[in-house]
Amino acid sequence: MNLLEKDRKYIWHPFTPLEVEEDSILIESANGIYLHTAEGKKIIDAVSSWWVNLHGHSHPVIAKAIAEQALQLEHVIFAGFTHAPAITLAENLLSILPSNQSKIFFSDDGSTAVEVGLKMAMQYWYNKGINTKNKIIALEGAYHGDTFGAMSVGSRDSFNVAFNNYLFQVNSLEFPTKENEEKVIEDFKNLVSKKDVGVFIFEPLVQGAAGMRMYSAALLDKLISIANENAVVCLADEVFTGFGRTGKLFASDHLKNKPDIIALSKGITGGSMPLGVTSCSSKITTAFEATENSKTLYHGHSYTANPLACAAANASFQILTSQDCLRNIDRISKKIKIYERELAKHKNVKEVRSLGTILAVELLTKDSTSYTNPVRKKIYHYFLSRGILLRPLGNVMYVLPPYITSDSELDFIFTTIGEFLDTLET
Ligand SMILES: Cc1ncc(COP(=O)(O)O)c(C=O)c1O
Known part of the structure; x- marks a missing residue:
């Protein structure tokens, strides 16, 4: 049995049905904002791994x-x-x-x-x-x-x-x-x-x-x-x-x-x-x-x-509490405010909200806003295929980046969100 077969056989994952169509993604290492898969792919951890990561993964200090x-x-x-x-x-x-x-x-x-x-x-x-x-x-x-x-x-x-x-x-x-x-x-x-x-x-x-x-x-x-x-x-x-x-x-x-x-x-x-x-x-x-x-x-x-x-x-x-990190929090918060205004103009967006380093985009879909909104799966796979981990709450996609995320990495995430919005039919 390979690792993923063993995972399926022995492990009960959180918030996950016991019978799933897809295997979990095997992560071999993580560094900075990137998760490295066993298949050699790089994924940006744009949700800070269930909101826990502040300074990037495997931080040396x-x-x-x-x-x-x-x-x-x-x-x-x-x-x-x-x-x-x-x-x-x-x-x-x-x-x-x-x-x-x-x-x-x-x-x-x-x-x-x-x-x-x-x-x-x-x-x-x-x-x-x-x-x-x-x-x-x-x-x-x-x-x-x-x-x-x-x-x-x-x-x-x-x-x-x-x-x-x-x-x-x-x-x-x-x-x-x-x-x-x-x-x-x-x-x-x-x-x-x-x-x-x-x-x-x-x-x-x-x-x-x-x-x-x-x-x-x-x-x-x-x-x-x-x-x-x-x-x-x-x-x-x-x-x-x-x-x-x-x-x-x-x-x-x-x-x-x-x-x-x-x-x-x-x-x-x-x-x-x-x-x-x-x-x-x-x-x-x-x-x-x-x-x-x-x-x-x-x-x-x-x-x-x-x-x-x-x-x-x-x-x-x-x-x-270092000046560097506090400046980064401020930098990300300001960048998010700019993207909040941009994304709010999109026809497929119901509401964009932000506070500090948290940005949420609520999509306008034919199903009402809820965790079970089916667009969730589509969002998840779209972003993963582009090397970004988002874990939407139904039709609410959100970005919650580690504080070391650079401006260009944020631009990549937000541009991809814009491109995703364009693919949605209303
Ligand atoms: C506001 C809040 N309280 C409590 C919890 C539970 O934390 P944990 O998953 O570490 O038990 C969470 C988890 O998402 C949370 O968002």
């Missing part, structure tokens, strides 16, 4: 940090023990997170970072002896991950229909648009006025998986302020938006009112190692400050604060 760490301390239990890579990372993160954030809790990925955030918020009320604030508000269309808490606060759609009976109840708030802002604010006020809401969870400014849907910072600021007035804990899921994607280091940096809890993952290690982090403000930790067991947050994973992942994250932090 990150690779060296991991290798050196592996020779010194590969892992150690994180209860009762600690280590420099985790301490440095906590300090690094707190130096760039909103200033109200004061503690870092480690986990494994985006879903677990969200689970921890939810548990912190729920137990916050429990520890304060308040048992009436059990309701949770989440935004309609949200995606917070695939574990049970994360699914519960996420959109109830075909992806999790098999689990619906097992998910806890959540109040869903209509996704804010320019048209419904007043209504969303009124609905939110009504929901929180009953004083039984304990948590408000949201993807700040951009709902990634829902199709790169964007909403205004002013509106979110208003919702957080209403939440604050009504003693509702605000949990920002920055798993996708964190580490520069929105043009600022965090989407919360676009806001005046800062969340109480922030979930992070994806870009944290520059895309090299799995790691989740949940940060919170001292308002939250004060409810846990006790030596009694009953106030302890009983949550932890075997690989909590894995030193290799922390070392990778510290190396990525140095690159991310």
Whole structure:
């Protein structure tokens, strides 16, 4: 059996039907923004490998940090023990997170970072002896991950229909648009006025998986302020938006009112190692400050604060906060704004939206906008055949490049998008 035959036989891939017509693409190596296939093809990773990669693949500084760490301390239990890579990372993160954030809790990925955030918020009320604030508000269309808490606060759609009976109840708030802002604010006020809401969870400014849907910072600021007035804990899921994607280091940096809890993952290690982090403000930790067991947050994973992942994250932090990288984020954001205006003129485009380094093009098709829109397959194959990896969300194609992507590489991606749009029949 060759490798792909073994892959088919032994491996169950994520978000992929078990019976597929096509083999997976075998990647042998990756460098910079390019994935190199076993067949010798080069593919631009224009979606940063599920939104994780910041500085290009196999980055030598990150690779060296991991290798050196592996020779010194590969892992150690994180209860009762600690280590420099985790301490440095906590300090690094707190130096760039909103200033109200004061503690870092480690986990494994985006879903677990969200689970921890939810548990912190729920137990916050429990520890304060308040048992009436059990309701949770989440935004309609949200995606917070695939574990049970994360699914519960996420959109109830075909992806999790098999689990619906097992998910806890959540109040869903209509996704804010320019048209419904007043209504969303009124609905939110009504929901929180009953004083039984304990948590408000949201993807700040951009709902990634829902199709790169964007909403205004002013509106979110208003919702957080209403939440604050009504003693509702605000949990920002920055798993996708964190580490520069929105043009600022965090989407919360676009806001005046800062969340109480922030979930992070994806870009944290520059895309090299799995790691989740949940940060919170001292308002939250004060409810846990006790030596009694009953106030302890009983949550932890075997690989909590894995030193290799922390070392990778510290190396990525140095690159991310360098003038060079911040300039690149700015450069890409400006370039994207130019292409946003260009692409919006195309007759086959319903809407183009962008924020920072994220650009989404919603196609006008005879089928309505959804993840299952059949144009998805056509887009995927068209771009792959031209050496570009895009993984459209139905009829929404988006570009989310690593920050080292050059102007000419961006031009190539956007020109190809223009050419693709010309091939569409309306
Ligand atoms: C906003 C958001 N939260 C959570 C997650 C889940 O992260 P992970 O896939 O690392 O579990 C994702 C993944 O796409 C996400 O976009």
